[in-house]
Structure formats: structure tokens, C-alpha cells
Amino acid sequence: MNECHTLTVNGHVHELDVPSTAPLLDVLRNHLGLKGSRYGCGLEQCGACMVLIDGVAAYSCSREIGTLSGRTITTVEGLRSAEALHPLQQAFLDEQAGQCGYCLSGILIVAKAFLDRNPDPTRAEIAAALDANLCRCGSHPRILRAVLKAAADMRGKMA
Amino acid sequence: MTALTFSLKDNPRLDRWLRFQDDHTVRIGTGKVELGQGVLTALAQIAAEELDLRIDQVRMMSGNSVEGPGEGYTASSWSIEHSGAAIRLVAAEVRALALARAALRLNAAPDELTVADGAFLKNGSPSGIDYWSIAGELDLSAEATGAAAPKPQSAHRLVGRSVPRLDLPTKLTGAGFIQDMVLPRMLHARTLRQPGPGAALLQLDEKIIQRRAGGGVRIVRLNNFVAFVGTDETAVRAAAVAATECAVWDNALSLSPEQATPDWIASQPSDDRLMGDPPPELATDRICARFTRPFLSHGSIAPSCAIALYRDGVLTVWSHAQGMHPLRENIARTVGLSLDAVACHHVQGAGCYGHNGADDAALDAALVALALPDQPIRLMWRREEEFGYEPLSSAMAVTVHAGLDGAGRPIDWTTEIWSATHGQRPGVGGASLLAAHAMKTPPPDRKPFDIPLERGGGAARNGIPLYDIGPKRIELHLIHDVPVRTSSLRGLGATLNVFAIEGLLDDLAGRIGEDPVAYRLAILSDPRARRVLEKAAAMANWSSREAGGAGSGLGIGLARYKNSSAYAAVVAAVEVDEAVRVTDVWCAVDAGLAINPDGILNQIEGNIVQAISWTLIEEVRFGPQGIATLDWESYPVIRFSEIPEIRVELVEAGEYPPLGVGECAGGPTAAAIGNAVAHALGTRIHDMPMTRDRIMKALMA
Numbered sequence: 020m021n022e023c024h025t026l027t028v029n030g031h032v033h034e035l036d037v038p039s040t041a042p043l044l045d046v047l048r049n050h051l052g053l054k055g056s057r058y059g060c061g062l063e064q065c066g067a068c069m070v071l072i073d074g075v076a077a078y079s080c081s082r083e084i085g086t087l088s089g090r091t092i093t094t095v096e097g098l099r100s101a102e103a104l105h106p107l108q109q110a111f112l113d114e115q116a117g118q119c120g121y122c123l124s125g126i127l128i129v130a131k132a133f134l135d136r137n138p139d140p141t142r143a144e145i146a147a148a149l150d151a152n153l154c155r156c157g158s159h160p161r162i163l164r165a166v167l168k169a170a171a172d173m174r175g176k177m178a
Numbered sequence: 179m180t181a182l183t184f185s186l187k188d189n190p191r192l193d194r195w196l197r198f199q200d201d202h203t204v205r206i207g208t209g210k211v212e213l214g215q216g217v218l219t220a221l222a223q224i225a226a227e228e229l230d231l232r233i234d235q236v237r238m239m240s241g242n243s244v245e246g247p248g249e250g251y252t253a254s255s256w257s258i259e260h261s262g263a264a265i266r267l268v269a270a271e272v273r274a275l276a277l278a279r280a281a282l283r284l285n286a287a288p289d290e291l292t293v294a295d296g297a298f299l300k301n302g303s304p305s306g307i308d309y310w311s312i313a314g315e316l317d318l319s320a321e322a323t324g325a326a327a328p329k330p331q332s333a334h335r336l337v338g339r340s341v342p343r344l345d346l347p348t349k350l351t352g353a354g355f356i357q358d359m360v361l362p363r364m365l366h367a368r369t370l371r372q373p374g375p376g377a378a379l380l381q382l383d384e385k386i387i388q389r390r391a392g393g394g395v396r397i398v399r400l401n402n403f404v405a406f407v408g409t410d411e412t413a414v415r416a417a418a419v420a421a422t423e424c425a426v427w428d429n430a431l432s433l434s435p436e437q438a439t440p441d442w443i444a445s446q447p448s449d450d451r452l453m454g455d456p457p458p459e460l461a462t463d464r465i466c467a468r469f470t471r472p473f474l475s476h477g478s479i480a481p482s483c484a485i486a487l488y489r490d491g492v493l494t495v496w497s498h499a500q501g502m503h504p505l506r507e508n509i510a511r512t513v514g515l516s517l518d519a520v521a522c523h524h525v526q527g528a529g530c531y532g533h534n535g536a537d538d539a540a541l542d543a544a545l546v547a548l549a550l551p552d553q554p555i556r557l558m559w560r561r562e563e564e565f566g567y568e569p570l571s572s573a574m575a576v577t578v579h580a581g582l583d584g585a586g587r588p589i590d591w592t593t594e595i596w597s598a599t600h601g602q603r604p605g606v607g608g609a610s611l612l613a614a615h616a617m618k619t620p621p622p623d624r625k626p627f628d629i630p631l632e633r634g635g636g637a638a639r640n641g642i643p644l645y646d647i648g649p650k651r652i653e654l655h656l657i658h659d660v661p662v663r664t665s666s667l668r669g670l671g672a673t674l675n676v677f678a679i680e681g682l683l684d685d686l687a688g689r690i691g692e693d694p695v696a697y698r699l700a701i702l703s704d705p706r707a708r709r710v711l712e713k714a715a716a717m718a719n720w721s722s723r724e725a726g727g728a729g730s731g732l733g734i735g736l737a738r739y740k741n742s743s744a745y746a747a748v749v750a751a752v753e754v755d756e757a758v759r760v761t762d763v764w765c766a767v768d769a770g771l772a773i774n775p776d777g778i779l780n781q782i783e784g785n786i787v788q789a790i791s792w793t794l795i796e797e798v799r800f801g802p803q804g805i806a807t808l809d810w811e812s813y814p815v816i817r818f819s820e821i822p823e824i825r826v827e828l829v830e831a832g833e834y835p836p837l838g839v840g841e842c843a844g845g846p847t848a849a850a851i852g853n854a855v856a857h858a859l860g861t862r863i864h865d866m867p868m869t870r871d872r873i874m875k876a877l878m879a
Contacts, residue, residue, distance in 0.1 A: 055352025060561040064810040096352040119214025119529035120349030146818040157787025159821040
């Protein structure tokens, strides 16, 4: 049975007429056309679907929309500003941190939430923060470098 | 005259490869596809180099069965060697044709003209014309002749530069995959999988399925193939899950845990082949050791997906499979359409690392599209479907036998291999697409087949050591009757063969108290192999390697991929207590002329990481319902906190042709870890993955 759910996604308020049990990921991809959050496992095991819910990184593949009314969601599409890429996205480009790229949306999201909490992390701290995100191509060394670089760039901008 | 390459002989027309487009770009066709390995960027560099274009003036058209060249599968690290060589020759030839035409138009001698960003310069000054002004006068339907010599390395300005990946910006901002494609009126689909060839569907309670889906799902059934189709992806997914739970099958596949082991594989009847030198006549002092690895999953991060549309008698399929021309043939044959009535287009998906479910999902989507014409069908596999029904990489056992001389050096070598096939791509060796087995007339049984050694080998890949040993041979015991589908995973048989060969070499060095690097160099005359070995050892500060046996170890591994492609030497440092922790990896690679050095490093780093995961963690298990490792908890792979520091360096080898690199470091990495663990423990673990149990067993022995 469909119900109306109010959700703020990437700064826009949406009234969604969908079943309460619909997974957030399906709503983002198929109702809002935001394809950046990805279906990997549907089991909260790989991290490809991760989004920010009120600033906290969370799986979207199994999260029912009915639990989210009034919440604020940020997807990978919402990281950049109109003018520029987010420093994380820029650092991933600078380091060429990616191969197939399917895991990157979830990793960017988790890295964003992490750097918000810990702006000056070590490599080991970043690795621990990203441990729930799988990358099958083995881009990990570059991803770790890119997050370190983004952290430095963001600190540089604040200084 | 430059000899025409493999790909050009199959696709001689210039316009299959190159077209001038109205928007002042050049379209470069390739049959090879982007799997995350960066190949389209490298091929664009090669084209732009020869044509004197900027990289942004090149548009790659990849995997188009209608207009592009057919180059088989994107596999075995052939793309740069085959497609790159073809594009290089075609681009050089078209540039020469265009230059001659421009010279006529400008009333100039061809050697007065040069090209910059696609525009002709006469004695260095703008001439007012460019490729596009004369494109209409060039006959690109002509066949390539090889008459124009490509540029020498000294003239390269783009080849050899680390041009950023063309596809990465899109992927970092939220799009770019087949999973993201939307066509008007597109329907979503999921399947119910036939649990093994020969299984028959006895009962399917459609009421339960509709109830779980919330209604409105169409059920398409073709003999033992069933799909659930609708506008709401959530509902069709729920329908497929419900169907999997409630379907009643006759003759469903059941497996036992033992069948997943290398020992089971090695105990089966086999089709035996001898490759290489004849068996030794004289008995010598022989040493042997047995190494094993389990079945492995490709573990693509996304389940396979395809879109198909049947309209006006033409079936169009969008797929992330590794070859669109083979896919077209396989689908046409399976569904009974002529080749002209099927068009296949590549769209990027998640990394596959070999033959995963991509081709099969494409047939699934095609079957549904044929049943529901005029509507695009987006069919995606479920996670457990990808793990449970994609082809596996075969479990293997390898016994290496070395005959020794009086000084303890090998003078005769046999690599004895037990494995199921590594070559079961659709259309190869009688293999079929998965759902073909669910049709009324299933395909005929396959005969024993593996990829022949002259095409790189399957199970036998890298079974012949690089070293100067004297007679060397492979005894392959190809196991045909295995209850799961096996096919190509990055590296194929090379991973275990190199692990075994390099493991025994370390043991042989140990027998005479010699350093493993010195022992190898004493029996290695190939200068390119020596160079990467010495380079990796120097990077790792090998000369200060300690005695070992105290829980820390340093090990080395070396191979030339397929014995014909890139050379890689890897040194791994490990710490071993209850588990093996790889702390550092150093790797030196000779890839010949490097087209895109950073792209090469990226591939090698990834191959190293994946090989660490294979060596330490990964293992497919079987159970009564078939493959039992159906999610990331039961099939764990390496995580960020387990990633060592990895340093990769390319040795300068621009005088040699460019070589594919995506698979060259896997075997050497597994070998380096194996040898480092042996160094750390003072005893060897012969079996992958090197789990806690195996460490304990090795220490007790």
C-alpha cells in the first residue's frame, strides 16, 4: 500500500507516494532518478549503496522508506557544489583512485562522513573507517591516498 | 610494410576502426571493452598519437557488433597487443592517406605537410584545411595494407604519458554503468534460476509470488526458465526471491562439501595431455612438492545486468559482457535468430575479472524481450544468483617435480596439473549460455576442452618455468566431469602454477643453503626477467633479509605472464601469528613500451591486492543446495585495513612492443606471499588460502 513520505534529498524536498516498505535505494534510483547510489548486494554487506542520513553514513539497500520521513539524505550526486567537485571527488580524480568505479559512490560517502568527524586522520584510521566498503578491483591503495589528500586539501582551505 | 596484426586480418576495412565525424572528432572503434582496466583511455592515446590529435578529439566506440570491429573477448591481457596494434596501424595509414590527399589539395609535397590537432600545417603554418575538410574524399571502406609506418617511440608525445582515465569523472559523480541506463517504457526483470542443467520445474505457486510482490508482476516462463517482469523493481525482486523459496524442482543439483576441494578434483577421471619436452629417460635425484588452491568466485561487486529490446524483428542487447561479437553469435544461435537480427552494444558494468554472469544475464534479458516485444527489458541478477550461478575458477592441484644435478640445481622439470577447464566462455569449446540449458532442447554435452597453450593455456598457463632448466614439460590432467561450471578468472591457471614453481624453487635454494634470489639468477638467462627480479629485490632491500623463522618473512616470486607477455617480480613482507598479514609489497614490471604508465600501475596494484585476497582469504564452498558461498559474509574478500603498502615500478623497456599487464602480477604475488610465509615460519604452507587452521597445522607438523 502506498503512503506519502516526505524526504529531503540533496537539498530538495520530495513528497513520495510509495509503499512504506520500499527500500531507500530503489526510491533514490527509480523514483528520483539518482543513479549514483548502487545496488551491490541488498544485504548491507558491500557498501555500494551507502548514503548520508542526517550526515551519518548508512546503507540504503534495505532501509525502508517508512522509517525515514522527515530525514535528510545526501547521495553522491549531492556532494559537489554547482561550481566544483567536492574535494574528495577531486582528490580521487587527482590520484586516479578507481578502476571499475562501481564501489566509489559508497566510499566517497563514507569518507565524507568520516572526514567531517576526523579532519586529520592517519592512513590506518581511514582504512578502519572504510572497512565496511568492499572494492573488488584493488583500488584500495589509491583510495587511501586520495582520502588523505582530500583531508589535507580541506584542512588547507579552512586554514 | 608493417605486418597486419591478428585483429586487422579479421577486420580489414579501415572504417570499422576509424571514422571522421561531423563534430570534428574521430571515432575509433574497438572490439575490446572497458572493464575498469583503463583500456579505452590507452587505445585513445594510441589513436591520437598516430593521427596527431588531442585526446579530446577522439571518441571511442567500444563493443559495437553492428559498426565496430569484432575482436573476440576482452581477455588474457590481449587488448593492447591486439586492438592497440590494429588501431596504431589503421591510424597511421589513414593519416598517410589524408596527408596525400591534402597535399594534392594544397598543391604541396607531402613532406611539406604536418598535422597538429587534426589540422594540416604547410611548412609549419596553418594551411586552412584539416582532416574533416578532406574526409569525404578518403575511401575508408578500403582495406588496411600496413603501408604506412607508425611513429617511432622517439616521436611520441601522448603514448607514454599518464593520461587520466576518460571514464572516471562520470563514475565519481554518480553515473556511467549499465545498471543506470533507462530507456522509455523500460520494464525491470529478475529470474528464477534452474538449479543445475537438467533440473525440471515441477511446481511454482504464482499466488504466493504475486502476494509477496504486491501484485502486478508478469511471469514469463519458457520451459525451465522463469522471469518476473514489471514496472516496479522492488516488486520484481520480491517476486524472484519468493519464487526461489517456493519453486519445486525435480533433479535439482546437489553438491557435497568434498567436491569443492582440490583433493576431490585430483581424484577424478581425467583427460591427460603432455605439453613441452618428452618425459626424462634417466632417473635423476627428483624432488617434488604438491600445491593446491580452492574454487574461486569472480566476486564482481555488482550482480550482472543487461537490457534487451525486441522491435521490428531486431533484437538489440546492451551488455557489460567481454565481447559483443561473440555475444551476438551466442544469443542468435540460442534464440534462433539470424546474426543480422541481433545487435549487441557494450555498456560498462562493474569489474568482472573474467567470465562472470554478464553473458548469461544478456541472454536472460533477450529471452524476456522476445517474449514481450516492443518494451525494453532491464534484467539484473540477484547477489546470490551471481555468486551461485556465475562460472567459478576451478580448484586445482599442482605437483612440481624437479630433477637435480650434483650441485642441487634443476636439470629437468615437470609441472603436473589437475584442474577443470579455465575456458568455458560461451561459444568456446562447445560451451553455451546458462539459460540455454533451461530451454526445451538443451545444448549438446561439451567435450573435454581447455584453452590451448599456444593461446596462453588455461589450467596449463605459466606451467613451464622461465628458468634454464633443460627439458621442461606440463602433464595436464583435465577433469571434465565437474558438477559446477568453471571458466576464466584473471590469471587462470597461472596463479597456482607460479605459486607452485616459485615455491619449489625456494625449497631447492634452501636445500643447498643459497639465497632464493641468487639461486634464481644462477639459472636465469632471460635479460628482461633478470632485470625485474633484480629490480624488485633492490626495491625491497633484499640484501638485508634476515634469517627468518621468527614470524617475519620476506619472499619473492617471478613470472612472465603466459611466458609471452609482461614480466613481473614481486617481493612480499609478511608477519605471521594466528593469521598472515602482508605488510609491504614491492613489484617491478617490464611491460614493454608503456602506453599509459599510471594506468599500468593502477592495474598492477589491483592485481596484487586481488592476489593477496585469493592467497589468504577466498574459498568457494559447496553444500546440498549447490554453491554455498552466496554472500560477502560467506565469501569474504580483502578489506581496507588489510591492504599493505604497495610500491610498483616499471622498468624502462620502450624498445619492446607494448604488453598487457592486468594479470601479470597475480601469480608472482601469490608466490611471494607463499615464500614469505615459509621464510617467516620455517615451514611451508602449500595450500591456498593460508588460513589460521593451515598456519596452526604447519606449525604442528
